[in-house]
């Protein structure tokens with residue numbers, strides 16, 4: 404038996420997508436996810452995405468980071484799955500039901516509402532998440548936002564001047580963040596434009612992070628730095644993020660199918 408996969412990406416943030424909506428997949432654990440995601444010995448991706456039937460939505464989407472950790476949300480993967488589905492879809496995730504809809508500019512996703520309470524991020528102890536009195540070297544006074552998954556955002560003059568390969572993992576694994584954290588460094592360039600780089604929890608530096616773009620835009624809006632509709636430029640391309648008056652976040656941008664293939668589950672320790 405072989406398992407089919409589709410390799411997809413959203414602005415260079417890449418995924419191996421396994422579609423178990425109609426054909427039952429064998430059980431997948433963290434070890435199998437990490438093995439498949441490995442760029443040297445596996446297929447290679449930032450996140451493994453597994454689609455399953457859902458009782459409450461059109462499908463259930465499970466998301467595993469490259470290190471094998473299963474997570475609640477992935478903005479770019481949601482657009483990719485929206486493209487794969489080909490029409491409007493309600494998608495169940497660990498963070499709740501989100502919806503993806505094809506539009507002229509790609510796929511538009513209703514991401515739900517942001518949370519700001521310290522224990523919803525979560526942090527290890529109470530703190531004002533709007534202006535956190537903490538610092539890691541030159542990265543100071545961040546905002547924390549949960550958009551389904553946890554993010555901390557630092558506003559800096561030049562995101563490209565920050566040594567993210569060193570500071571990213573240091574902050575990701577700081578005991579302040581009991582579930583680790585996605586680390587965003589952003590520059591405000593206009594009332595409607597942000598430049599962003601993201602060190603992703605469990606995946607490292609990626610070309611783009613959809614939830615990072617949402618969390619950064621919301622953090623900047625909360626601080627009054629930008630308007631409620633903003634373009635976020637990441638190394639892999641741009642996303643438009645809107646924070647509607649009803650509290651919902653809408654993310655719009657492209658998604659791409661790269662290629663299709665299949666693998667032998669035994670090669671990755673998957674028991675059929």
Ligand SMILES: N[C@@H](CCC[C@H](N)C(=O)O)C(=O)O
Pocket residue numbers: 416449450468474475476477478479480552553585603604605606609611612613614615
């Ligand atoms: N690339 C994603 C985020 C994937 C999950 C994240 N690394 C986490 O651990 O929360 C996106 O586009 O949002």
